[in-house]
Amino acid sequence: MNAANASEIEALRPFLEDRVAQLGSIAHIEKFGSGQSNPTYMLETSTGKFVLRTQPPGKLLKSAHRVDREFRVMRALAETEVPVPPVLFLADEDNPLGRMFYLMGHVEGRIFWDPALPEARHNEERAAIFDAMNATLAALHNVDVKAAGLEDYGKPGDYFARQYARWSEQYRTTETREIANMDRLIAWLGENMPPDDGQSCLVHGDFRHDNMIFATDRPDILALIDWELSTLGHPLADLSYQCMQWRLPHASAFKGLGGIERNKLGLPTEEAYVSRYAQRRGLSDIPHWNFYLAFAFFRLAAICQGVYKRALDGNASNPQKAEAYGQQVETMADLAMDLVEGA
Template identity: 60%
Template structure:
């Protein structure tokens, strides 16, 4: 972790004022992992907390809205979805000069390698079933009943997202990538029909955005809600299933090239079928959903890469590395739509 040059006295006064029961700020240190919103461990007499803030510098429109993260986590905590408890939201003119929120520090394990080395096949199967269960629980929440009816726009979710991420990709573009151009055109020409199904979608649903209990038997918290909105649940499912296709021997830490059956990890088909059984949601237009997910991730990573060049990335070295992955993602998406994967 890195120490941030905050005005500790001002921050301590502010946290005491807005966080119930807060007292005695000792230290605040930045977690080195993560690329979206800078996240910090807060040590105090009253306990340990997590502070999540907007990044410094000029930001892309509609990005890094920590107030949305705060809102959705607060609502889902009351609807059988495991999320950290949130305590307070600070405004843009906060003691650190940026909007931030404070939540509980959930102690547990984060698995960075989806192959789950050191585990038995039965333990790996339990981890993957736990992820499937949490995604199913999230997509079983009625947004209106949870007070989130206005958490996203109405209309075709895929159309909105393709438009949004095309704009953000073009705004952060650093070189010409014909595969990305072809992919954007194909998605627009093969748009999935709006079936009216709307749920809260996490937007970055993957293994390392979950905190597990000691042996992986239970998901304690689903974290990093920056990209959450109202949308089509199959977008979350397809996004996670990219992991089955991405290469393991890469920064993506995918499952591609591994003997998943030997490891005890379900196949993509088995994982999708279990989700459909739990939620009652029919899985259709799968190639479109996958291609959309590859495109969206490529656009996100292009933004991370551009921020690294501008000096605003949360983890500059890692940002430059994953920025180079954009051509691979675009190529893999083109393979999906060509029926090669």
């Protein structure tokens, strides 16, 4: 973490201490160095540790960086089978920082930055960690959104068509150079959009291993975090997004599972992972899988392009990592086109 980058949050001390009684007095504020979208800070106080997450400074893209949505969805999921941190306080723009932020409890545990899980104690634990992710994803998609008070959290139907329009527009808005395969991928997706099948559920939008906090002594997920991209959508968007890991090269900014001997590490195949998810949700088959995977590559490429553009504009939370992500846009477009042309 970088203490120097926490100086702007110092102005919030009296504001927070006056409004959140359980916070006590704030002793130390430190910025997490990881993450790209919404700057996140650790607060050490007289009563314990807390996490503050805020919108980034500067001009924001439409519908991006909605920390109020993160707060709402985690509060709604508190009584479900989906593990989330306890959320405590949400502030609108009328505060000393001048932009929205929220406060949540700190969850102590492990975060795995490498999907190959080199920190795991043995292959059985690696397999169990992947199975825990699979079970959590199925539990998320089985949440009764009406009972959770989230029936208005997104628009029903045509999820992929709407997401395609949104991310195509945002990619063009932040485009910094011409990438031929990105142009071809956008065209292919538009021409091969499957008909809407009516499936709708709560989706996380960024479901991957490093957005989960695991127990230190067992392969249990204690909290699923970073809900900025969550909405009501199609469950296969989350599944295909996570399954990109099997194809992304391990030697890249995203540290995928591509190019490593997964069977020697006890890791499941993509086919086995998808099959277990389908079993948990009672699905007989998953048609149009290549489309969903290609769409996942497209969407992540568009997100990374936006992060890269923010770095060029001087507003990235982690400029060095943002530049590395920007270099991966072409790689993701290439992988997606290899997938659809080899089908």
